[in-house]
Amino acid sequence: MTDTAAPVRPSPLAEFWRYFSENRGAVIGFWVVVTLLAIAVLAPLIAPYDPALQMRDKTLLPPGWVSGGDWSHLLGTDPLGRDILSRLIHGARFSFFIGFIVVGIAASGGILIGLIAGFAPRWLDTVIMRIMDIILAFPSLLLALVLVAILGPSLINAMIAIALVLQPHYVRLTRAAVMNELPKDYVTSARVAGAGLIRLMFVTVLPNCLAPLIVQSALAFSNAILDAAALGFLGMGAQPPTPEWGTMLAEAREFILRAWWVVTFPGLAILITVLAINLMGDGLRDALDPRLKRS
Amino acid sequence: MLRLILFRLATFIPTFFGVTLVTFAFIRVLPGDPIVVMAGERGLSAERYAELMHQFGFDQSLPVQYWDYLWGVLHGDLGLSLVTRKPVSTEFFALFPATLELSICAMIFAVLMGIPAGVIAAVYRGRLFDRALMSSALVGYSMPIFWWALLLIIVFSGNLNWTPVSGRIDLLYYFPAVTGFMLIDSLLSGQSGAFGSAVQHLILPTIVLGTIPLAVIARQTRSSMLEVLSEDYIRTARAKGLSPWRINGVHALRNGMIPVVTVIGLSVGTLLGGAILTETIFSWPGIGKWMVDSIFRRDYPVVQGGLLMIALMVMVVNLVVDLLYGFINPKIRKR
16 A cells, blocks of 8 residues: 555545555446446447348348358347347447436435435334335345336336335435434534434435445446346337347347357346446445445 | 244234235236226127126225235135136146245255355455455356356257256156156156256256355355454364364354355345246246246236235245344344
């Protein structure tokens, strides 16, 4: 460590980065995520072809480096003659879109309910926590599947369903963190100073509960991508011809023994994205929440 | 201990009623008229409609409907499948052994690989083996298992031709289901080759379903072993000159296992969720595939009943794990 007893306390961000960058995997994960995010944002500019363009004379073309392949289609084409690389690049947009929206809904809802449960009288807290127990009693993928069956299969409905099943984790974490903070002196002093309930909840207590919630968000992000892909794979998420990675896998299933590339690359894209986010999540946990630190 | 049991039961019972309320609500919140939705494109006559309305009790008030539903559930009546016309509970218990067999094999696979891997990683902390192992554990943990299944099929069934792609046993063999567990039934049948065929069919689904639990168990074992290895009594054991094998394998492992056992117990929900994907891909005739098929067939009483049974199973297992944990670790009882 190059730290030489600096008299000034480093800014929180610098301090965070110092701890975060101690974990090499986390830094790699971070840069992979940044790259994927850039690819997602710039998809229409980067992708060599239109993801929906069907080149009927070039169906099931193997990847460029395989014999019979064509370098103008680096990762080959699918059964309808669509360029797989272009579809994957556009698919990144869906995955990040799913991740951000699902985590956004689950986190804001879950944190709000968790705060209420933490501050509420005993009976309301009990009611809220029992409702969360009920949601948690169902395996998340199954509950999402059934919810989508009710709402109708589409990407938006899949996202709503996944957000709903991820939400109880936020509620539990927020509530536990609030319970931990409430007896502390600074909360009492804020209360004595006349801070109202809303101010106590959002300004005084919430900022001190954020660390585990941020770590949870990385986990929820990767779960959201995995679950959405699983729903797409089962035909209950994004519908063809959307280039969503799970849906691409579902479309490719019948060709697995004839054309390995149509199956391999979409899954690899999911794995790399989820792995990078999980690596980042481990680093976030080490940096933000020393108590949870994996020795 | 009694306090813990009472406390856990006090949370279990309201949750149970809540779950029944959710599954009860399921058919009623389907958009549109549930009967019309269930009939699908076929449509139905006015008499049949009235008959179905009456059969499902939709002509009564909601509280009465819920009461009837709850009464049925408590007496083991989950309604009739719209497709097969058999009681949902009968179908569930007919298919459940297939899922149970697969889940048990996946869990055994995960435990047999995960615990030694975690222990070795902890003992050789920071070395190449530890790093390689923990990296693979993270990859396993991030794995989209439906893709993993397809890859294994490409390699082992497609290229190497070692394992079959679907089902529980070759169609060559037929014998009555005694226990419902293919491994046991095939042995009981006495037909040569039947057991081998059952094992072959089990290998890939077991690996696929066991991958995520394996990763979780390996990570958990490593971290709890690391914690235990830094305790004083381990130093004492070392000072006494006990062999490393005895220290790591007996002294440390015994205490390091407590959180691992909890993780194993709590992964039942994950396992059942994974079974949905695994069974669908390998055409494994268990609960997961049954649920997915029923959703696509709009066989809503089956979806409703299956959902309730699965939730109930997860709840019971969690309850048992919690109580066992309180039994092993007295500290937790005081909560």
